[in-house]
Amino acid sequence: MSVLNALYISRRPAAAFVVVGVFWGCFAAHVPELKAQLMASDALFGTLLLGSATGLVSSMWLAPRADRFLGARSMQFGVVALSLAWLLPSQISAPLVFAMAIALVGLCSGLLDVVMNARVSELEAAHARPLMNANHAMFSVAYAIAAVVVSFTREAGVPPPYVFAGFSIFCLLLAPFLRTDIVDVTAEDGYQGRYPLWPIALCGAITFVAFMSEATVEAWSALHVERTLGGGAAEGALGPAMLGLTMAIGRFSGQAVLEKMREVPVVIVASVISAVGAVLAAIATTPGWAYLGFGVLGLGVSVIGPTGLALVGKLVAPHLRTEAISRVAVIGFSGFFFAPVLMGLMSEAFGLRVAYGAVAGLLLMTVPLAITVARQPLVPVDRRQQT
Template identity: 75%
Template sequence: MSVFSALSLSRRPAAAFVVIGLFWGCFAAHVPVIKAQLGASDAMFGTLLLGSATGLVSAMWLAPMADRLLGARAMQFGVVALCCAWLLPPMITTPLLFAVAMAFVGLASGLLDVVMNARVSELEAAHARPLMNANHGMFSLAYAISALISGFTREAGLPPIVVFAGLAMICLVMVPFIRMAPTHTMATSDDSGRYPLWPITLCGTIVLVAFMSEATVEAWSALHVERTLGGGAAEGALGPAMLGITMAIGRFSGQIIAARLAEVTIILIAGVISATGAVIAAIAPAPAFAYLGFGILGLGVSVIGPMGLGLVGKLVAPHLRTEAISRTAVIGFSGFFFAPMLMGLMSEAFGLRVAFGGVAALLLCAVPLAIMASRLPFQASATWRHSKTS
């Protein structure tokens, strides 16, 4: 299936992916400004970002219930909540209040994230086609565009709140087009058995590795370029933008590759490629080399998270799909608990070069996890799985 046909089929959740990408790309480009207005050290700023992680993980547990209550309006509610939540952090100068504001951001972002991924997984099962990479590619593309625009607005001296408010207005216009009813599937006699804890744990840990790596580069790449390598504001914003651009390319390419190769093969290759990029970024002598490293890292890590989320949707019974994706996302997004804090502590103690070296080691952990997950029996879309591996 081509990227365009995949996006046409999943256009409603794809729009939700764009919304999340726009806001997080804007935030990544403004990290140096927001960190400065808080007067926080690396370690403290990393700890403050735990606020968003707290909200994210809380939303992951609440998302299945919210999805049942809101039904077709669940994604719309998530978009509106996210637009409102993101107006708070750019205006705050007190560290504690900033952490609380980021918790509201995480709560809204997490709710929307689970619901939109569940909708994509439902469409994959209904049409027996891979769709996850194309949708995550839209997130990365929106993230990159937003980071680039934010870099120019920073150079022009626009306050962060003006940029975030502008994005909120754009995203609110999209709300009427994001309505999509969930697919309600009842359990059958073939679905009896134990709760699929092992598939959720393995796939969740794969997603954890990917999202921890993404989170560290998103939050710290601009600082690495500006502080370690002496770049300016626009050069710093190009760091997360480069990550977003190459992740979009990787995910759109992964959409095509996913129809031809097994998940384990893709994750094996992606883990090695992304680790190589992290090493290049760590030892870069100038911004240009750092961009190369971020780009290679983005190409590799781009497909690991979507593959993990898509994989669990095929390893569990259909009536458990939304709940399984939610639980997998809980494990994956818990990386936002550890990544900012660990990156801040490592940067404070050893510098950002060593911290990015740690990202490379983390990415290699995806390889054995993917091998173990590939040995589990597939319970959904079995014909699609067999066609890829035959």
């Protein structure tokens, strides 16, 4: 019941997580078609996706300002903007124009990501309980469902623009319900603390590794199944669907685990599990074995990113929480956009098997980062509750 209660408390930001998950699941399952539509090599396609990182980095500065300006309607604006932005990439065959369109997607996605994570962190402080994993689980559920839907639409020959338009209509219908009051926090009297650069850097690095690893499966699992292992279109689309499903299970489980355990040990164990999954995906000889690898990777990596975002909310003063989360979120979510570039280059040079092996090594890097975070002082709960 703790998971259901956590979702009820944070039901409005949870709906925003559903919106983001729907679109990225739809995109991941359409990667083979979009890549063919652009007539792009692995390296070129990965480089084009880097355009979204430009938009995402811009959101690091824009999101806190937009949040202050829009106030209670911040998430509504983000959902509408993202729903409209996703109508563009699937209709474009010119690589440069595609890069510009995906940059707009990155900007809108980054804005919504920052705002919805900030709302969850505010609710965590107000209710003195973890909520982040439950919300990120809703992203994974929506991601998996969207990928499964696309597996059917691709087999049926439905053009990608129609599928994206359908999801956009669904998400726009959710927007009116996402109006959320924000917590107006000012610095405490006599506050003389330094800007929390070190906690932001550490938590940002953890979320970066987690989301970068997640993105390798999202963007390249369908290609790995179809090209490396000879699967069909529906089998390829089930690669990201398996990731989304197991990440949802992992995050719901992580929500319950974090009610009883500290964050750092959870991150360390999850890193090892996800690295094993990446190795299984790398050595798979059939789509079934690849699904197993994606599933194990999803179970492990699912809790790392949300926990990194939750940790920074506990390491900084209340009046710096939204700004700190915006920095960590942008650092972390940039992994979604740098991963396709690096995977594309590595795939072109060595193949996707080697690329997934490199992901295993990357995931193990979170272990020393988590140990370092454990040495950082937490902001006392009562201090965070005063606002």
